[in-house]
Amino acid sequence: MSAIPEKIEFTVGPALTLHDKIDRFKSNFMLGLCIAFAASVLFLLLLVVSFLVYQGATSLSWDFFTKPPSGDPHAPGGMLHAIVGTCTLISMASVIGIPVGMLAGVYLSEYDVESKLAGPVRFVSDVLAGVPSIVVGILGYELLVRPIGNYNAWAGALALAFIMIPIVARTTEEMLRLVPQSYREASIALGANKAKTILQVVIPSATGSIVTGIMLAIARIAGETAPLIFTTLGSRLIPFYADPKSGFELSHWRDLNQPFPSLTKQVYDYATGPYHEQKNVAMAGILTLIVLIFLVNISIRLVARRK
């Protein structure tokens, strides 16, 4: 019997040249660089979010949500006015934004072939989504502030709706396209006309996704400041609020014709002001916004995963 060698050596191919060694080194270096870059991006995110969360959490209090701003800059009170203001502006913007956006999305996905309108509409809605929001604010100023004569909530709502409509249209269209063709065919086979098919079969089967698209749009406009700077200007008074005894009264709808508060504008005013107590309240406001947006993003992910 011949001795079996302890260790069998293999040689595979030619030996590595210097060129190969340089290439390998370069490749490992770039690989490490990519990992480092990804890690730094996450690190930056951590930096930003942790600062905002920490500062906001230390200034958050129940007063923040329930009290109006006091006159004293060293004890600024709460942001009830700003929260009411932002909710009102979002509702007003959604009243125009959601229907128009959804119907445009329905058009783009269901009524494509008969007209030459769909191509330009899709193109325009994509391009419109990239317009700087401050330019939209100027449009709101020119259209609704100058004729009325003073800053008001209508112009702010218009600017926000302007931003909202392309987003809602696009996401609605994409979600409706995901509905299987067989649903529509089954509905037609059962004798429904196009309108009934769309309204009672296609849209309801995509409701969850459309709602998440709308929530995304709402989260986006909730965080917008630039369009509100010179359409609503911001104020320190709670809208629709008469006094502590009578509370909120819709008869004060004329407050809509006056400068209107909003969370983002108020945060901007406080943060760029000279008083650091105000700055703390601003951080609490930012935290509220971030938590809201985080919740929307998480729920979108959960809904998407369930589908």
Place this chain on the structure above:
Amino acid sequence: MSESLPTTQPGPEQTGPAMSFDFKARSTGISGDTVLAFVTRASALSVVLMIAALLIVLTTAAIPAVRTFGLKFLTGTEWRSNTLEQPRRDANNKLMFDADGEQIVDTIEPVFGALPVIWGTACTSVIALAFAIPLSFGTALFLIRVAPAVLVGPVSFMVEFLAAIPSIAYGIWGLFVFGPFMQKYLEPWLNGLFGSVPGLGFMHFNGATTGRDMLCGGLLLGIMIIPIITAISRDVLTGVPRAQVEGTTALGATWWQSSKEMLKFSRSGLFGAVMLGLARAAGETMAITMVIGNNNQISPSPFAPAQSMASLLANEFAEASGDLQRSALIEVALILLLMSLVFNVVARKLVVGKDSRSAAAH
């Protein structure tokens, strides 16, 4: 059936309808079909009307400024909204007096030149892109080629969360954390570096660096546009055919060599991603207003306070004195709008197919 799996949307050629059946209303009079068709078409038309309204309103409002300044608006370096009163001096620099013995005073009208803000926007955008592109491409490559499957979801969620943070939050972080950090640690060192290196002397800033300057603004913008460029690059790089990548590996390429081939293959899509990031950077207002220094001057140093078009609008529009200043500001807004439209259109043409819709979604 031709369709077996739901797709996100048809590919570039087949922009067919989701429903291809021809419906005719069966009852007389106005049926639900006609109403819905009309209403949806009206909504779609209104989207087109929106952009038309934007362009028309801004152009009409900017006409007075265009008529007053013409092309000098784009090349003028002075932005002054008040009327200057200057006593007139003669050739020997002595004050001149008229027949009654009173000083002759020249009133110099307000002049608006947009070059400082164009410079500010351009510089901050370039700095932002220089900072963001390596980081974004690296992250995209990491997500596609390096990350284990379990990491891809959380990491991309976090990158998208970075995109969802409102810009005013970034502005506040820049104002209270990033600006002071740059002012205390990074900028004095960099400024000294520029001062000592022979060729870079023009970038040296004579004075104490404040942390409210183009460098700070540019870097903050860079952080903000990283998620956009990452997301679109990822979509674009995912579209590279596996055969391409596997072919390079079969030829003996290292990891970086095949990644380079991936990047080269999708370079038009990546360029589109960069354009979209540029569009966002140019139009970003709230974050940059807080860290750019708000000084309408042109300076070659990145440590000089400056003004970008968006921050000019944010600062001056609400307090514009007089029609001419407002008109000049609207002309700046028009320039900003046209710039962002051009970037968006170019980007959309470059990032083709499925990616173009999701690209614009960012």
